[in-house]
Amino acid sequence: MSAPPAVVELCGLSTRIGERYVHRDLELRVERGQIVGLVGGSGSGKTTLLRQILGLIRPTAGAVRVFGQDLGAAGRLEQAALLRRVGMLFQGGALFSALPVFDNIAFPLHELKCLDVEWIRRLVYLKLNMVEMESAHGGLMPAELSGGMVKRVALARALALEPELLLLDEPTAGLDPDRARSFVELLGHLQAELGLTVVMVTHDPETLAGLATHIAVLADQRIVKFGPAAEVMAGDHPFVAGFRDGEQSGLL
Amino acid sequence: MTTPPRLQLASGKVVLTGEWTLAALVPELVHLREQLAATQSGALAWDLAAVERLDSAAAVLLWRTWDERWPATLNISATCRRTLERVAAAPVSDGAPLSAPPGLIEQLGFLLLAVGEHARGLVTLYGQMLLDLLYLGRHPSQLPWKEVAANIYKAGALALPVTGLVGFLIGVTISYLSALQLRNVGADLFIINILGISIIRELGPVLVAVLVAGRSGSAMTAQIGVMRVTEEIDALSAMGISRSIRVVLPKLLALTVVMPLLVLWASAIALVGGMLSAMLQLDISLAYFIENLQRAVPVANLLIGLGKGMVFGFIVAWVACHFGLRVAPNTESLSANTTRSVVTAITLVILVDAVFAITTRGLGIPQL
Numbered sequence: 313m314s315a316p317p318a319v320v321e322l323c324g325l326s327t328r329i330g331e332r333y334v335h336r337d338l339e340l341r342v343e344r345g346q347i348v349g350l351v352g353g354s355g356s357g358k359t360t361l362l363r364q365i366l367g368l369i370r371p372t373a374g375a376v377r378v379f380g381q382d383l384g385a386a387g388r389l390e391q392a393a394l395l396r397r398v399g400m401l402f403q404g405g406a407l408f409s410a411l412p413v414f415d416n417i418a419f420p421l422h423e424l425k426c427l428d429v430e431w432i433r434r435l436v437y438l439k440l441n442m443v444e445m446e447s448a449h450g451g452l453m454p455a456e457l458s459g460g461m462v463k464r465v466a467l468a469r470a471l472a473l474e475p476e477l478l479l480l481d482e483p484t485a486g487l488d489p490d491r492a493r494s495f496v497e498l499l500g501h502l503q504a505e506l507g508l509t510v511v512m513v514t515h516d517p518e519t520l521a522g523l524a525t526h527i528a529v530l531a532d533q534r535i536v537k538f539g540p541a542a543e544v545m546a547g548d549h550p551f552v553a554g555f556r557d558g559e560q561s562g563l564l
Numbered sequence: 565m566t567t568p569p570r571l572q573l574a575s576g577k578v579v580l581t582g583e584w585t586l587a588a589l590v591p592e593l594v595h596l597r598e599q600l601a602a603t604q605s606g607a608l609a610w611d612l613a614a615v616e617r618l619d620s621a622a623a624v625l626l627w628r629t630w631d632e633r634w635p636a637t638l639n640i641s642a643t644c645r646r647t648l649e650r651v652a653a654a655p656v657s658d659g660a661p662l663s664a665p666p667g668l669i670e671q672l673g674f675l676l677l678a679v680g681e682h683a684r685g686l687v688t689l690y691g692q693m694l695l696d697l698l699y700l701g702r703h704p705s706q707l708p709w710k711e712v713a714a715n716i717y718k719a720g721a722l723a724l725p726v727t728g729l730v731g732f733l734i735g736v737t738i739s740y741l742s743a744l745q746l747r748n749v750g751a752d753l754f755i756i757n758i759l760g761i762s763i764i765r766e767l768g769p770v771l772v773a774v775l776v777a778g779r780s781g782s783a784m785t786a787q788i789g790v791m792r793v794t795e796e797i798d799a800l801s802a803m804g805i806s807r808s809i810r811v812v813l814p815k816l817l818a819l820t821v822v823m824p825l826l827v828l829w830a831s832a833i834a835l836v837g838g839m840l841s842a843m844l845q846l847d848i849s850l851a852y853f854i855e856n857l858q859r860a861v862p863v864a865n866l867l868i869g870l871g872k873g874m875v876f877g878f879i880v881a882w883v884a885c886h887f888g889l890r891v892a893p894n895t896e897s898l899s900a901n902t903t904r905s906v907v908t909a910i911t912l913v914i915l916v917d918a919v920f921a922i923t924t925r926g927l928g929i930p931q932l
Contacts, residue, residue, distance in 0.1 A: 410894045
């Protein structure tokens, strides 16, 4: 048996939005079980990169392969099957504003069209429990939630289909430190149990230190540094150095 | 790459192997459920040691198969046990029973309450507008000229092509159909009276009001609605800028001012259409038509038409702003309120048109 394909593989990826290149010849390979922290200055195209992986933006040049398959080239059914194995937490939550919390989380499960109501109900409450929300919150509308709650419900929805690859855009921004810590713990557990692969954009040094096994630094339109967390953080790229200093002053 | 989930039943022992994850379960679900149902009778020993992965969806399936009890003998890895424990600890019921849908009388009651509520909201908005105008009268420098001008351009200038086209086609159609009838009774010349009175007094204003309600009214509701969804309205208030002066008032003023002009334009084009059709059908020359139009249609009709245009324009903007401000921050409410805004505006316009018809019945009808 040959080695399993990388969970996410970006080869020579270039993205142009309007006249401006966001990425140029970007290379990244994320193996199964890795938790990759994607860092970079604001506006360096981190979120765009996540959207590329999901196939929401087509690359100008190069290829995006998820679980070894090219999303752009896959047929409609294959695409749906692939995306079912990916969970995405959007920065603003992107909850369906017309549906209450319960239905938001149940929505992807209903779409499978083969789970019974009781099964879905249990799974939804389980996910709510996982993100430390009470069952009673299931009836609330997204507009009635606080910012941190929106984040947690969005995470519960991203986890609803038991994804193998989780893409997180600023997962702990807006959470209080306690919740951020338990979030890091939760992801750690899930990773251990399910061999989850995570690609996350984060600015929170604590999340990065507590969770990331690997760090990718995005700057100058490409990944300038990628490797095990300790190694990258010890490096001397200006951005990493700035990040490290920030972290140290934050700890003082 | 993944090994499918399998279940073997051998001599009082259930052996599970493979990947028990949602993605792997879905294709095999029917078959597996049958097998799991068969295990439900009797106390069996469960062996999950060979399960490669177990996610919470599969754990829920197993937990329900076990009737929410741990089986007497269970061979399982520590990580899988943790997943199952979490499922076992999760709350099951939401406790809140679904309320029954309201009956017919209740629905009627809700409808009446909603109508009352909207009437109150509309009156409040009207009052707020009067207060704003009073305030602006004392502080003229605060008048939002730019917004008014922008709204006049968007709702007026940009609406010229569509109102012109629709007006022209309606003029041609009415003239053509009337000509067929009038020729039968030899009353050809009355085409001028029919076209003049009907277009200037009635069709012009109502037609333009319907078009503007669909075009600009819906846009206004959606704009204010999205501003509410994205909290832009609150941002304005936070800067100390009155939302009624900056957002609502310019729309009301602009549409009230621009609608009579649109009515004039659309009526004129409709008359041109009618004139052309009459010339082709009944051999009435353009010069003769225009000369007789002045005699057949007293100027009161034009004033009534323009006055109606002003009132209709105000109604469309008033209703649009009212519903825009009531949008709740979700997509469903946005679409519902935009629909309501257009439907209510058109209904109100036609209602007010009837009132106009009755109150002005003694004006502008030529005595033959």
